[in-house]
Amino acid sequence: MRLSTKGRYGVLAMVELALHYGQGPISIKEISEKHNFSDSYMEQLFSALKNAGLVRSQRGAHGGYLLSRDPSDINVGDIIRALEGPIEVAECANKNENYECIKSLDCLTRGLWEDIRDSINNVIDHRSLRDLMENKSLER
Amino acid sequence: MRLSTKGRYGVLAMVELALHYGQGPISIKEISEKHNFSDSYMEQLFSALKNAGLVRSQRGAHGGYLLSRDPSDINVGDIIRALEGPIEVAECANKNENYECIKSLDCLTRGLWEDIRDSINNVIDHRSLRDLMENKSLER
DNA sequence: CTATAACCCAGCGGAATACTGGGAAATACA
């Protein structure tokens, strides 16, 4: 039950961009050197983040990446889903109502997987990059 | 962010035992045939469940496994942790306070991983086998 | 023109996951 490095590196990198927000682009090299990530691996993550519309890029010398909107407007869920796809604790939990296990015993556990998924989503969808910058926890 | 088959098969198998509670042992064969699991794989899971004290076994003909206590007294968290170890979303989230990342930027994300972990544990620790049998959701 | 960056794509090594197989020891029942 672990997040892959994609999610972890990705969130970390995005926090980095957030801390620089409004101060021009940061290059992949800067980020990966700071955190000891592999350059080309980071590149792939940023490619996905860009496709998801979370960052903008600037090519060429002095180029790099920038957040595409305010840190308070990007939440961790956006980042993780861009990099890892939707949260899916067990296969069946994301299927539609007609999925075969609906009639079998499997269904006794299905609600459980859905609840776990929902609780994860609930955390990551209510935490913005700005919250992380300010080291804020979710008030509960 | 997926549970392994260990966790999924394991919970399912335990629900099966729960449905039979008080009616003698069920063999691995019965369970694995019903759900199309591999016999020997199931065997390994039950070995772990037994070590964790969640089931008792009865060897020989007409033997099998039984819950070691009432279904309402075994929760999903017990089962998943017995089979997969403790929930650990990111490495650092389960380290102690002195872990090195405490001073680095990593810490801005650490609370996040901990919150995700806690929210998962919160779900699985408040759902008993009896709840599953009765298809009860967590009231929220 | 040159250095520096993003971009793009293909492949690969290693670890973990999911599973197989064989042979023991215990128990029920004939």
Added chain:
DNA sequence: TGTATTTCCCAGTATTCCGCTGGGTTATAG
């Protein structure tokens, strides 16, 4: 007493996925 049935135990294996490497191309600043 013997046989079928079951747990028990351990070792190996197939496969998948994760994390990463490497090659080259295109854009931009100075």
